[in-house]
Amino acid sequence: MAPTIAVVGGGPMGLAVAYQLALEGAKPVLLEADDRLGGMASSFKFAGQTLERYYHFHCLSDNAFFQLLKELGLEDQLRWRQTSMGFYMDGRLHRWGSAGSVLGFRRLPLLTRIRYLLHAARCLSLSNWQHLDGIRATDWLKTWLGAKGYSLLWRNLFAYKFYEHSDSLSAAWIWSRIRRLGQSRRWLKETLGYLEGGSHRWIDALEVRLRELGCEIQLSSPVEAIWSNGPGRGAVIRTPAGEHQFDAVISTVPLPLVAPMLEAGGADPTLVARYTSQTSVACACVVLQTRQPITTNFWTNINDERFAIPGIIEFSNLRPTQGHITYVPFYMPTSHPDYQRPDSSFITDSITCLKAINPNINDADVLTTHCSRYRYAQPVCGTHFIKSLPPDHPLPGITTVDTTIYYPEDRGISESIGYGRKLAKNFIRKRLWCN
Ligand SMILES: Cc1cc2nc3c(=O)[nH]c(=O)nc-3n(C[C@H](O)[C@H](O)[C@H](O)COP(=O)(O)OP(=O)(O)OC[C@H]3O[C@@H](n4cnc5c(N)ncnc54)[C@H](O)[C@@H]3O)c2cc1C
Incomplete structure (x- = not known):
């Protein structure tokens, strides 16, 4: 039976x-x-459309997803688009993500820019990750990028996602993240996917x-x-x-x-x-519909002490939507006092941040807002992680x-x-x- x-x-x-x-x-x-x-x-209903509660994109290596779409008769609904990244630092929006933009990023010493590209290439060529399991991500990145490179490029991204857990993440985990995105390229150009309609x-x-x-x-x-x-x-x-x-x-x-x-x-x-x-951080994710784009990027990393925001995701620069849709994630352990803040205060911070990135945006441009929360949004994968499971x-x-x-x-x-x-x-x- x-x-x-x-x-x-x-x-x-x-x-x-x-x-x-x-x-x-x-x-x-x-x-x-x-x-x-x-x-x-x-997903949920937002500004007259069905939208993901949290931004979601697909990479060229998402084979199990493609197979499922095929079985559901949806494979022809997958769309791919060349996307770009940015970096907001020192009150300025910089180009980021491509080899050319990294080499032209004068905020970093030339040697650090070269080390960054070598590290990216190493992440793509590496397939055996076991030796990285026992190494801390922060140590590994400092070794490759130097203290200054780490501090400018990574410190805030970790700090505003993992807070007190920043120093315990394993290098194997961060390697696989860098590799997944790095591999999603056609003719060296970042290429991300979405399902038509969501x-x-x-x-x-x-x-x-x-x-x-x-x-x-x-x-x-x-x-x-x-x-x-x-x-x-x-x-x-x-x-x-x-x-x-x-x-x-x-x-x-x-x-x-x-x-x-x-x-x-x-x-x-x-x-x-x-x-x-098992440790996990929560996410309060703000989504905003604005009259106009903030940038032309899909993803913009942020290194600015004024905002506890690791980056913004302009979803409409990937998938066509009604109005311009941007997600602003606030990750934090639930023990952090900010977790008690009401949704409205995360929304206010998000609007302030968008206005800083693009000074042409004003309050009247913000049409609709919402904040979703997920308690177990991101597991903290520390060193020797498998043994801890x-x-x-x-x-x-x-x-x-x-x-x-x-x-x-x-x-x-x-x-x-x-x-x-x-x-x-x-x-x-x-x-x-x-x-
Ligand atoms: C902000 C954010 C952005 C993301 N972006 C991407 C992206 O761009 N691309 C991508 O591929 N992935 C992305 N992800 C990750 C992706 O959403 C997850 O990997 C995926 O949803 C995990 O699916 P799951 O079923 O394993 O877990 P979950 O999605 O966590 O599902 C667990 C389910 O269990 C249910 N549940 C909990 N307790 C109980 C109970 N007691 N009884 C019954 N049910 C219960 C929950 O309600 C939930 O429905 C993102 C996630 C977040 C938070």
């Missing part, structure tokens, strides 16, 4: 796990806490396909507790609607959120502590994975889809629910 498997979390990974389980002949039941699917990749289109299409395949989808169903019935005897989950027995449970929610579920299910406190100890099969019949499982890759839609599908395929073919 086909196993019934609970998939906890309806973000890209949970959707992919459920999809592949259904294709393999299992009976998945998808449980999502929110009233919508998509997790970090979900990310909600693939999520909606997958929801339809899941229902056709017999997958049950339960929205507004937060899982409160999970426990195992012992080897080969399945597992139980509890939601506000009651207790439900399954042949297995696969959780795809951020690992720190698994801790209370296991604890409520009576798991050993030492096991629970391995989930609680809890086991992915903590108890018989229970699997717990999240975006950190594909470390050193950073969280990404394609990575979550690719990993989720591989996991589900293995799970059924190796009959892992019987263990």
